[in-house]
Amino acid sequence: MSDPGVDTAARRLMGCHHCGTTWQGAIDGEACGRCGTRLHARKPDSINRTWAYLVAAAILYLPANLLPVMITKSLLGTQQDTILSGVIYFWVSGAYGLAALIFIASFLVPLFKLSALVLLNITAQRRSSWRQLERAKLYRILEVIGRWSMLDVFVVALLAGLVRIQGFAEITAGVGIAAFGAVVVLTMLASLSFDPRLTWDTDADAPAQDMTMDNEPI
């Protein structure tokens, strides 16, 4: 790719995020001539929307981890499990790999996503030029791993549908799983509403000079 690093703003170009067509002299909000999608230089209200989803997700993160996600009724009595008590159960019974998997997918990934998006959003809001390449990579990682947090929702759903043997063993879903599912959906919406291009909108707008420094073989 020759001639890199000139921003669309500098050339008054706008790319359609749906069909990838490039337009010259397009006005924000105008419809793409190829696919009809509204063209926007940046996702509208990206930072505020991302904040709204993040705050909602952070609030629900507490009940998601404190309330029981699964209630097991067996001959031995009733047992209520939270996300972390499920991890501890696997760890104690010797299934270390599985304990680590659930701990990462259900506990670490949502926490990592929340803190990473807060970081990305704050730095984008301040138009910071701090570690832009790393921030771009961080965002791409978030897009890939976010969905895997749904793991526990599916485990509980399947167990609740399967273990329904009256009197012997019965598993029902706890309120915590609803909060947990909401956290996953909200963090996914947060990362979808964040515009990665904001990472490169800095006050020291000199992308052509930065290029040689940021360039790195991939």
Place this chain on the structure above:
Amino acid sequence: MTEVPDAIVCEGCDAVYRRVPLRRREVSRCPRCGTELDRHAGDQSARVLPLTVACLILFAIANLFPIVEIELQGLSNQTTLAGAVVALSSEGMSPVALLVLMTTILFPLMQLCILFYLLVPMAYERRPTGFVILVNALQALRPWGMVEVFLLGVLVAIIKLSSLAQVIAGPALWAFVGLTVLLTAVLSFNPRTFWEMAFEPRPGQEG
């Protein structure tokens, strides 16, 4: 506004590049932020339709047959994916039931049906009605189909139960394994390619 046919805009950082022809299996990335710019489509578009049909068949098997069966004290119970959704909603967990229904059944099925509906007429170089809406829907649905995550969830649930009861894998479990593999191949097909198929290819994209 005028189209700039030989320009490509990075979605990750808005840098502009000149579009260069790619060879087979080549992928171009933005040197500034590393986001994928363009990818040689190859003969992928020819492979997607048969794979989509195979996915639809596996999808039917995966949803019609029980996934797992448990046996405990001579009593047994089994469930399909839809059965689990119904059980959840009868326990007053309708939002969670809806979430599971959408991410594992509805959205993947919609993706497959839209792909099938679009690919069949386009093999005869016809543009089907509703093309714009459906391609946009395909792009919007992309992050929300979670069949592969569900498969991992099934495996975790089986291990969790194996200490409590005898667990027997149902035919749907194997269908889910196959479906996950094929869906990965089908969904790696970028919906953007439809725009190149519907219009004449941009410079450097033919062949």
